[in-house]
Amino acid sequence: MKIFAAIDLETTGLNPASNEVLEIAIVPLNPDFTISTDIPEFSCRVRAEHPERIEQQAMGVNGLDPNEGESLAEVQYALMEWVAENGIESITPLAHNLAFDMSFMKAAFPDFSRIFSHHGRDSMRLAYILNDVLRARGDEEMFSSGSLKSVKTVLDIEGEVQHHALEDARDAAHAYRKMIAMLDMA
DSSP: OOOEEEEEOOOOOSSSTTEEEEEEEEEEEEETSBBBBOOOOOOEBBBOOOOOOOOHHHHHHOOOTTTTTTTTHHHHHHHHHHHHHHHHHHHEEETHHHHHHHHHHHHHHHHHTTBOOOOEHHHHHHHHHHHHHHHHOOOOSSOOSSSHHHHHHHTTSSOOOOHHHHHHHHHHHHHHHHHHHHHHHO
């Protein structure tokens, strides 16, 4: 089965070549970008294998303990098991800053990352596109920033940005769905 899914990762820094994934979430979506109830969400904490490479700024943002969670190998196994149990052949990913998440997916989960379509969706880029549409019409831009916090505020999506993968993946899907609806009205 081919599915859409919102994804989010929390990491020990910004460089996929040296930093690690601490948390992963995959939230299956319906065709209208609402959260699916047919396929369970996947969410795991990953224990850092190289604590010496941790960027303190990243840890200050996500507040995660790098010593908690399962080993990367255990999470890789659980992820492949989740894919098999749910009959997933490919995933079209949706994320807020998709390139960031996919770069870490490829580094941490190279075998699994092949399941992702190259035609993902990005709620951050969609916010910039909406700004461009408004500017082209002579209207004021809607988003002062592409951050998830800014997008949620403008779209009146409740809750703080958690910097926890499961909540942020859900929020990215919600924001994307709201912005798609706005394009229908444009």
